[in-house]
Amino acid sequence: MSSTPPCRVVQVMAFRGDRSRPRAAAFQRALDDERNGHGPGPSPIECLLFAGHAGVTTNGGAAIYGFNPDGGGLPVWQLLDRLKNGDAFPAVVRDDAFAFATAQKHGLPVLSFEVILPEPRFQEVGGALDAERRNSQYSYGFPNGDGDCNCITWLERLGLPLLTGRMDEFIGLTGWTAAPSRRFGRCV
């Protein structure tokens, strides 16, 4: 009997937001309307289609879990503005499969790659994901702000390796020069 554990697959998924001129103008107007009391503001799905999103699935995309800010009832314009300022918010992990399906329906390329892990490592990631779904231990924030992570860097908090290990890929990351210093969480 082999002692080698079986392989299990975690799929990382992401789509880039649509911020082309007509879409961006409509989104900005919705924010302005909400701010001025003339409209409800963009919906949560519209926010994700504008900003882009990342998530993780262990069942082929039936459920895709993503890390989102919990604004606690704040208007969207205000939540976005405070995130841009660097503020941190509590986070909620939810099944965003509908957002990914909607992105695809709108013609946005939905990218994915497989992370293949030995069963024990898969169980660790699954356990971390379950705990996060119940109650995330991380706060949400935009890069270099007071929050612990956003939807992308949260994947690393789950223990998912996002890089392949190829040196050319690592050296080719634009962040070496674009963001030579990055903060993850509030500190002085």
Added chain:
Amino acid sequence: MQFRGTRHEAERKAIAEDYSQTVERLIRGGGWGEMPAPEDQLPDRWMPEAFFEYWAGRQATP
């Protein structure tokens, strides 16, 4: 992103001025076809008014 790296008003002002010049250059270029991602934008009060005029047709406040 650099903006969120500091809470000092003077440093933020310098970053916002630099951002404003980039916005003006992109608008002048005429081919600015994609709004920056939210994480690459400044809070509204730090954004140049030209940004909102360009992207949402918002009228400049007198």
